[in-house]
Amino acid sequence: MRPTVQIKGIREGLLVTLGEGMWSDVQTALLQEVAEKASFFRGAKLILDVENHILNAATLGKLRDLLADFDLSLWAVLSHSPTTEQTAQMLGLATRIHQGKPEDSPEPANEAGLEGADGLLVRRTLRSGNSIDFPGHVTVIGDVNPGAEIIAGGDVVVWGRLRGLVHAGAEGDTSAVVCALDLSPTQLRIAGEIALTPPDRKQPRPEKAFLRDGQVVAEAWSLPGNEN
Amino acid sequence: MTGRKKSSNNSSEAAGNGKVITITSGKGGVGKTTATANLGAALAAEGYKVCCIDGDIGLRNLDVVLGLENRIVYDVVDVIEGRCKLRQAMIRDKRLPELYLIPAAQTRDKSAISPSDMVRLADELRGEVDYIVIDSPAGIERGFRNAIAPADEIVIITNPEVSAVRDADRIIGLIEAEQKGPAKLVINRLNAKMVQRGDMLAPEDVLELLAIELIGLVPEDEHVIVSSNSGSPIVLNEKSRAGQAFRNIAKRLAGQTVPFMDMAADDGLLNRLGKFMGRGG
Ligand SMILES: Nc1ncnc2c1ncn2[C@@H]1O[C@H](COP(=O)(O)OP(=O)(O)OP(=O)(O)O)[C@@H](O)[C@H]1O
Ligand SMILES: [Mg+2]
Numbered sequence: 001m002r003p004t005v006q007i008k009g010i011r012e013g014l015l016v017t018l019g020e021g022m023w024s025d026v027q028t029a030l031l032q033e034v035a036e037k038a039s040f041f042r043g044a045k046l047i048l049d050v051e052n053h054i055l056n057a058a059t060l061g062k063l064r065d066l067l068a069d070f071d072l073s074l075w076a077v078l079s080h081s082p083t084t085e086q087t088a089q090m091l092g093l094a095t096r097i098h099q100g101k102p103e104d105s106p107e108p109a110n111e112a113g114l115e116g117a118d119g120l121l122v123r124r125t126l127r128s129g130n131s132i133d134f135p136g137h138v139t140v141i142g143d144v145n146p147g148a149e150i151i152a153g154g155d156v157v158v159w160g161r162l163r164g165l166v167h168a169g170a171e172g173d174t175s176a177v178v179c180a181l182d183l184s185p186t187q188l189r190i191a192g193e194i195a196l197t198p199p200d201r202k203q204p205r206p207e208k209a210f211l212r213d214g215q216v217v218a219e220a221w222s223l224p225g226n227e228n
Numbered sequence: 229m230t231g232r233k234k235s236s237n238n239s240s241e242a243a244g245n246g247k248v249i250t251i252t253s254g255k256g257g258v259g260k261t262t263a264t265a266n267l268g269a270a271l272a273a274e275g276y277k278v279c280c281i282d283g284d285i286g287l288r289n290l291d292v293v294l295g296l297e298n299r300i301v302y303d304v305v306d307v308i309e310g311r312c313k314l315r316q317a318m319i320r321d322k323r324l325p326e327l328y329l330i331p332a333a334q335t336r337d338k339s340a341i342s343p344s345d346m347v348r349l350a351d352e353l354r355g356e357v358d359y360i361v362i363d364s365p366a367g368i369e370r371g372f373r374n375a376i377a378p379a380d381e382i383v384i385i386t387n388p389e390v391s392a393v394r395d396a397d398r399i400i401g402l403i404e405a406e407q408k409g410p411a412k413l414v415i416n417r418l419n420a421k422m423v424q425r426g427d428m429l430a431p432e433d434v435l436e437l438l439a440i441e442l443i444g445l446v447p448e449d450e451h452v453i454v455s456s457n458s459g460s461p462i463v464l465n466e467k468s469r470a471g472q473a474f475r476n477i478a479k480r481l482a483g484q485t486v487p488f489m490d491m492a493a494d495d496g497l498l499n500r501l502g503k504f505m506g507r508g509g
Binding site for chain 1: 401
């Protein structure tokens with residue numbers, strides 16, 4: 001049985017929703033569909049809703065290249081899986097469309113029902129252009145380079161240099177904190193407050209930023225009772 | 229399987245073991261074309277058979293830098309669309325008989341080629357030459373993806389400038405995401421005096437951020453501009469320091485261990501760099 005491939009025209013391009021099944025079958029079904037309707041698809045901007053499929057970069061990159069053979073450009077990937085969303089973001093694809101999303105596919109009520117959704121562990125350096133947008137806490141083991149951004153509903157902890165843009169408590173949580181081994185973000189926000197980085201210090205040290213009386217402050221990040 | 233055109237991406241049937249090196253940068257104007265021409269020429273001077281491909285469809289200029297412009301009959305799109313045989317599009321350099329160029333099409337745009345077309349073309353060339361050096365266009369769009377699709381090795385060119393380094397970082401992220409890496413780094417247009425005065429990013433600052441292997445430091449050198457204009461690669465000029473730097477990079481790409489050049493104006497530079505360099509010193 002051929003996995004389902006639903007196509008719908010929306011404002012941003014063609015929204016293609018892929019059904020359940022083995023990924024190789026799903027990909028074949030999609031490419032078949034595209035080949036059969038080549039003239040309809042030609043030059044289109046594609047938004048792929050892969051639902052629950054968990055895709056790594058090699059798989060998604062390959063699909064994008066295969067689609068390019070049909071003169072189709074993969075523009076966005078929508079998914080219920082945070083892994084797939086991260087993959088898509090790494091490849092520079094959009095993972096959200098703002099308007100024109102048909103009513104019958106409800107906003108995936110951010111990870112509702114997904115286990116472990118209140119924490120995201122990122123085990124690599126976020127480079128310029130990478131963006132993490134997550135409703136819960138975010139931990140990065142690696143650096144956050146200038147030009148990268150993290151937007152988290154909760155706290156952000158970086159086990160490395162934080163030099164990009166970071167927004168903790170993005171949905172208004174004023175108790176959110178940002179910690180890093182070297183806290184030198186281009187811009188740091190907690191809830192509704194913005195702090196610009198002071199000119200750099202000679203010796204980076206672990207720091208924690210939080211709100212005190214509505215102001216962003218940073219203190220040494222160390223064992224309790226072991227400060228300064 | 230109702231009559232779907234076979235568009236296999238598979239390179240396993242590749243005939244030869246020619247190696248594909250893609251030169252890319254993100255930001256424009258940092259020296260990709262200069263590097264492609266010179267690394268191609270230097271590898272050819274080392275005795276390897278080399279074919280350079282201009283991947284900058286619509287804005288071709290590798291042919292000019294190599295001084296082969298007036299010999300173009302067919303281009304890369306002609307090969308891919310089957311209007312000529314591969315050999316017919318390979319222009320042979322008169323100075324370096326082991327060096328060939330497949331020029332870009334000037335009157336088409338990047339969508340004339342897809343990543344799997346480039347994989348097929350490169351696979352065919354692997355049987356003909358030892359090295360295929362691809363000049364990528366600036367940006368992260370189709371032309372860039374075409375250029376990296378067949379790559380075995382990727383060389384990132386950057387300048388010691390914040391914006392160029394930021395774009396290089398972005399490109400490295402994309403390459404890592406596609407599991408194409410590890411990419412190697414060349415810092416071009418280094419002015420040791422300016423670094424010393426603190427007016428230019430030092431190589432170690434660039435390396436700390438990008439965290440990939442450094443395979444070359446190329447000084448700012450006005451001979452480069454003269455040689456691009458006259459269509460004669462700078463590596464053929466024994467006196468040029470940039471030429472020397474490119475010759476060293478070519479040797480490193482071919483697997484030789486070559487010490488890094490002294491950037492003269494700053495004695496401390498090499499010492500400080502030492503810790504970033506795996507080998508060669
Ligand atoms: N080491 C150097 N010293 C002096 N000039 C240089 C050096 N490297 C490159 N240039 C000059 O910089 C200019 C841009 O170089 P080049 O065309 O190779 O860049 P590019 O990255 O290919 O640009 P594009 O993105 O437009 O394709 C040229 O005029 C070239 O001669
Ligand atoms: Mg160029």
